[in-house]
Ligand SMILES: O=P(O)(O)O[C@H]1O[C@H](CO)[C@@H](O)[C@H]1O
Ligand SMILES: [Mn+2]
């Protein structure tokens with residue numbers, strides 16, 4: 001559940017949205033409070049309702065992680081539940097996923113400064129050279145939806161790619177699918193990626209969009225060109241043991257396809273959930289399925305849309321119930337997250353938080369405060385495959 005954090009990170013003060021530290025950020029608790037206070041009424045109403053995950057221990061995990069109550073939660077937990085703390089120095093998606101998969105990030109990421117321009121002139125020149133343009137647009141920190149609204153028309157007129165970054169270690173290029181060309185954008189990002197990876201910039205992200213001025217919208221053809229994980233992850237451990245490994249959604253990109261035997265993509269989270277439901281019924285015994293549901297983060301967290309985030313959580317909870325109903329004895333399901341993205345917070349960036357660890361199928365009890373890497377160790381223990389690195393199984 002991309003960005004579904006539950007507060008309480010002990011190092012939150014070292015992470016920022018603009019000049020405000022992330023101290024006190026709490027994605028789940030603040031959404032629940034906003035719902036209970038009638039501040040999340042668009043397309044939904046009243047207290048946050050997540051009965052399936054709450055009955056497993058989601059509300060208890062929020063309290064454990066942060067001490068915060070979460071109105072609307074409060075079932076007596078029946079599942080495996082706890083909260084996990086990250087040690088990697090980034091609050092980004094690859095750091096969170098790699099650490100959940102057993103591998104904390106051993107290096108410091110590079111970031112672009114919040115200056116205007118944000119990119120060094122040699123890099124700007126290289127992007128223009130690879131794009132075959134006279135220059136680039138953007139060249140600063142920005143929200144992806146705002147920057148295409150502001151510069152999309154100029155992009156179509158000049159043909160120059162829109163380049164921007166964020167508080168994450170990313171170089172993002174937005175370009176119009178028809179006017180610039182989708183294949184051309186993907187080729188540009190692929191060609192640029194090695195240079196940025198050498199600078200320890202974690203990802204070059206292609207952000208294609210379509211439509212006309214005033215109604216530009218991003219398409220599902222986003223593609224991330226990420227640095228490869230620093231060491232073999234849970235996916236590699238499982239694949240190395242001869243197990244089938246299914247990646248759903250962004251997992252393929254995040255792990256540069258390492259250890260992934262089958263990739264399942266879709267236009268949106270609803271389509272991805274269909275893949276998860278199918279695999280819940282059909283995946284081979286002993287296989288591993290690793291899914292990422294990105295819309296909490298990309299559509300609602302970064303956009304600081306509290307109602308939208310609440311709607312997504314409520315819809316996810318309902319489908320989680322359908323998913324759990326398909327599992328069989330001997331299966332293990334774990335719901336967790338890679339970082340926070342508190343939609344009530346300042347700015348538009350991720351928030352440093354602990355994350356819930358909610359399980360079904362085995363070890364149905366409180367597991368307390370655990371490490372991100374313990375998730376991988378536990379899955380490995382469940383699958384009966386050798387684990388590597390610092391994690392310890394909580395099963
Ligand atoms: O505002 P958009 O383009 O969605 O960008 C967001 O997406 C990036 C990658 O997840 C993050 O670093 C954040 O900047
Ligand atoms: Mn993420």
Ligand SMILES: [Mn+2]
Pocket residue numbers: 093297298302350
């Ligand atoms: Mn994000």
